[in-house]
Amino acid sequence: MIRRQGVNMPTATEQKVVKIVSELLDEEERTSRTPGLISEKIDLVLGMHPKWRDSVDIRSILDEIIRREAFWIGQDATLRNDNGHEAWLTASRKKDWRYWQRYREWIERRLPLDAVDALDASTDSVLALLEDPERDGFWSRRGLVVGHVQSGKTGHYSGIVCKAADAGYKIVIVLAGLHNNLRSQTQMRLDEAFLGYKTTAFNEEAYTVIGVGEIDADPAIRPNFATTRSEKGDFNSGVAKNFGITPEKRPWLFVVKKNKTVLTRLLGWIKNHVANGRDQETGRPLVTNLPFLLIDDEADHASVDTKEIEFDENGKPDEEHEPTAINRLIRRLLISFSRSAYVGYTATPFANIFIHEQNTTKEEGPDLFPSSFIISLAAPSNYIGPARVFGLRGESGRDAGLPLVRHISDFDSWMPSRHKNGHVPSHHGEDRLPPSLQNAVLSFILACAVRRVRGQEAEHCSMLIHVTRFTSVQRYVHSQVDEFVRQSRQRLLRRTGGHEEILAALRDLWEADFVATTKQMVEVQVEDLSNHIEIPWSDIDNALADAATDIQVRMINGSAKDALDYAENAQTGLKVIAIGGEKLSRGLTLEGLTISYFLRASKMYDTLMQMGRWFGYRPGYIDLCRLYTTRELTEWFEHIADASEELREEFDFMAASNGTPRDYGLKVQSHPTLMVTSSIKMRTARELELSFSGSLSETVTFRKDLPAIQHNIRAIERLLSSLGTSEQSPIIRSRPGGDHTWQGFYWNEVSADAIINFLDNYKSHSEAKKANSQLLSQFVTALNREGELTQWSVGLIGGGDEQHTFETGHSVKMLKRAEHGQHTDRYSIRRLMSPRDEAVDLDEADWVRALEKTQEAFRADAGRNSDGSEPNSPNGPAIRLVRPKERGVLLLYTVKADEKAKLPAEAPPLIGFGVSFPSSSAGVRVKYRVNNVYWEQEYGGF
Known part of the structure; x- marks a missing residue:
């Protein structure tokens, strides 16, 4: 027997032992599943199969089971709109499902049982939000499943395809990227996960059983296929000419590229060979006897209509608008069926969220906005x-x-x-x-x-x-x-x-x-x-x-x-x-x-x-x-990691409060960090509409020129002189387990005018996209008209060793923030504020409430956390959620720059600020316009 070092990969026999032992452990309390108990179960299984003992590495089996036991998966979060939807998915409906059962048994060979159970529950939640394929009449559902890059989305929608076929969907089309290699790879995976045989030819005698076919190869349930895994296996004229679909029990699978020629050919074939009636209003061919499911893999890529849409004075989109080719053909496929369901899959959903919810055209019907649901998949712990x-x-x-x-x-x-x-x-x-x-x-x-x-x-x-x-x-x-x-x-x-x-x-x-x-x-x-x-x-x-x-x-x-x-x-x-x-x-x-x-x-x-x-x-x-x-790309990925986590936290809170896809759409469309996505590409200019509601803006980029530094010192001194008497220093807030203290000064019930004047006077660096003081001033002014952000809390927060005293007499210690990257025109840092600073305005009850919301969101999806430990302080989105809409928080800081930054010798400290905005439902946004040359220079190509 070979002794393998490190983490071992079990053999086929070892996988059998692992599966049986895992099933035995599933009956035990998780806390009791110690290595000793696992070893006992392994001995029990090998005792029942003595021949296995000589061909397995017990350490390999033990390692694999311990790895599986350490695995966990969180709970998906869902935004839904049930208008026109009828609940239908019950346990009795699933009782005799064979496509899912064989898929489940197949993936149990390599996944922990907990992971398979989680996939079962997750795919159920998606399927339940689609319509019952046995429901008569006209219906259409549009949804989006948001996963993580390279996180197993194909395995997830393979489960959906299996369950949809079990439920009664008869035609399943999977849109698999723009290129042959990805289409072929997707076909191969669905051959294993759904069809159960290699799609190398349209000859039943040439079937080679693979994947789920090894579990159950009964010809009676063998799905039909219209595309193959070969290079030329996409839907083509020969296929379209040689067969037609008739109502029967077995479903049909198509795996096609997002290609204009292919989709045009497929649409024509459906109209000419599959349609069994006509739409009474438009006269177009219509399929009424075959429920249709369309899975759109990488749904933010090519599927989204990126052409500008004209709106009338009431905000209604132009019905004569001509969408981009792929978007147009996908929508025409959907409206060719009286009963259809569309599910997009992506890890980067922002282009999809920019789709106008009410965009409808005469020839294509409604756009692909996920109006029925958006599901955010939990990240497994591994x-x-x-x-x-x-x-x-x-x-x-x-x-x-x-x-x-x-x-x-x-x-x-x-x-x-x-x-x-x-x-x-x-x-x-x-x-x-x-x-x-x-x-x-x-x-x-x-x-x-x-x-x-x-x-x-x-x-x-x-x-x-x-x-x-x-x-x-x-x-x-x-x-x-x-x-x-x-x-x-x-x-x-x-x-x-x-x-x-x-x-x-x-x-x-x-x-x-x-x-x-x-x-x-x-x-x-x-x-x-x-x-x-x-x-x-x-x-x-x-x-x-x-x-x-x-x-x-x-x-x-x-x-x-x-x-x-x-x-x-x-x-x-x-x-x-x-x-x-x-x-x-x-x-x-x-x-x-x-x-x-x-x-x-x-x-x-x-x-x-x-x-x-x-x-x-x-x-x-x-x-x-x-x-x-490169260091630059690392900085961008760090930036993306933060922004992505912030939006997922927002999604969790919206799901907990029964939000709809449109609520999330408004949030993403105006997010000041994630505003750059190719779906808002325009010919001559880019006009971005930004909202800072529920977000934090902090200065991480400072101007280096002496006039600007001195100007900002004067701006903060004018603000301080207008604020009157502050709360005692240090600032003390009661928290469970002990007080939190800050060195500095704090003012409550400050007027919005004082905040607006400071932001108007402050000189931001042009690179300070999220902390652009002029945009922030416009935003506060706009929300004041809605009765929000009318009363402010202001903190002058100190830290570090060296003291700075303003002309107003306020004396605070200067923060030391290391320079991040070396630039001749600006001083950049990673982070200005300590996260706990954002809660300086919260009393104990609100702080506890924000912590509870933070922990609830964490428990639902702990796998995406960087170290798996439960938070012991509230995060930013929760703090902003519990804060009243009338109260914003402005935090002011003095920053001592590194000597190597080579600021003018006589320069005073740098002045930075952070603005914490409460969540808002007003939908107010401000415009930020940049020209095309600037956009290409700053954000690169697509």
Whole structure:
């Protein structure tokens, strides 16, 4: 019997033992499921099957069960609108469902039972919000499921497809990206999860049973298919010509690209071969006998109508508006059925939320706004997302993320940020990779070797190189990487001279980077590393040659022949370095992604998030993962992690208060941080409508010029002189367990005019997008007209060691905030405020109420938290939610800049402010207009 080191991957027999033991443990209280009890159950199962004992590694089984027991998944949050909806999904209705049952049994082979139960409940909640396919008449439901990047959305909608087919939906169309490789990958997954056989030909005798077919291959329930997994397997003219659909028990599956030609062909076929009637009002062909479900994968990409819509004086959209091609065809597909359901899936829903809820056109019917429901999927505890990788803002700056990011800066001569098509990459004039990319490739060889030693030899292992969008440039990169891998492989195989250099480089990388990183992650108790066993270098050395030999270098350019054939390499595991651009940015899964080298610099929220293929699940090898990227992109991902978490918190609170999709739509459409998404792309200008309600704006970018610094000192002194007598210093607030104190001064019931005057007088830096004092002033003025933000609390908060005294006599200590990035025109910091400062105006009862709301939201979805610990203080959204709509909070700070910032010697301290706005239902927004040139320079391409 082979003893495998580290985290082991169970064999087929071991998986059987794991499944039986897990079922036995499911009957025990979770608190009693100790390693001792687990060992007892393993012995019990092996006692019943003595032949298994000689072929299994008991430690592997124990490790896998402990890993599963450490796994948890939270509760989904839902915004819904039940107008016209009839409840229908009951336990008795599910009693004889076979598609779901075989899918469930199939995924139980690799997922904990708790995870399968959670998926069952989650897919039930989506299906229940669709309409009963057996319900007669006309109905249409539009919903959106928001997951996380690389979090298993395909597995989720596979469950929906199975249950929808069980319930009685007869036609299921899955829209799978824009390119052949993603369509093919999606077809392969649904072959396994729903069809149960390989879709290689339309010949029943040629069926090869796979996936769920291994559980139940009964021909009586075998679904029909209209597309195959091959490169030319999309819906085509030959298919359309040769068969028609008749009402029968077995459902039909179509997996198609979001392509104008394909969708036009599909729509024509439905009208000419499937429709059994006509719409009485319009006369268009109509299908009334076949309930229709459309799953839109990556629903924010291509599906959204990005053309400008004209509105009349009453705010009604133009009915003659002509939508973009894909949006138009999707909507026409939906209105070709009297009974239809649309479910979009995405991790970045912001383009979908910008869809106008009331937009309807004569030929297309209503737009794709998710008017029926939006469901936010909970993050499992083993999901590695932005908050885990990059951390979140905390009490003392930024909470540390996982130590996986490696900053690079040696690529400018090789791949300039503004290079053009045809660029030939060279490092200082030589046809070779920059040292950072050489290190990344060596890290991948090491990672493959370590996974072999850990018993994960048969698992997929991938590397991503994403440095250019131009195919011609990718070819040069492919050639250079392939040559570097070839030379490395030869030296590791032969070891007859010339190999010493690469061996020394690999060993240095192992000892200086990998050993230290793994140790650090074990110390902070990262999942899957609790049973980690240190590996000696000699074991790694022995595995290097085989690891390098297995590695392939591929270009990914969109055709199915470029698709990474993970399924075909399931027994041995594919070891691949994938080089690509746009085709790697959407939906395509890189199985076992371990090393990423990433230079693309789009600053669009949704584009950048979707490029983050490194998010996802990394069981047993998270400590081996690396992200090589720039400091600037790291800053943007940190920014995105914070903003994304803030909006998910808002979503949780809206769901708890029975909010609707439109409520969330208004929130996202006006969010001052996530305002940049390609759905608001215009031809000549960008006009953004912003709301700061329920948000925090704080100064993190300051002007460096002396006149501006002096001007802002005068602005705060004018405000202080107008405020009168302050509350005693220190500021004291009662909290459970002890008082909270602040050094400084506090004023209550300050007029809005005083706040507006200060904001008007303050000079913001042009880069201060979220703390633009002029926009904030306009917003406060606009809400005053609605009777909100009329009474303010103001705090002058001190911290640090050195004192500053204003001419008004108010003396406070200056904050010390390190410079974040070096800029000649501005002084930038990560965070101005301590999060607890935002609650300075709350009494004890409101503070407790805000904490309860924070903890409730956390318990529902603890998996997305960076460290899994329950909050012991309220977060910002909860604080703003409990605060009265009439009261805003302005907090003022003095900041002592670093000496290296080279501010003028005579400059007074920098003046920063934070404004905490309560939640509002007034819907007030202010306009922020930028020209097209500025937009392209600031946010990059799409």
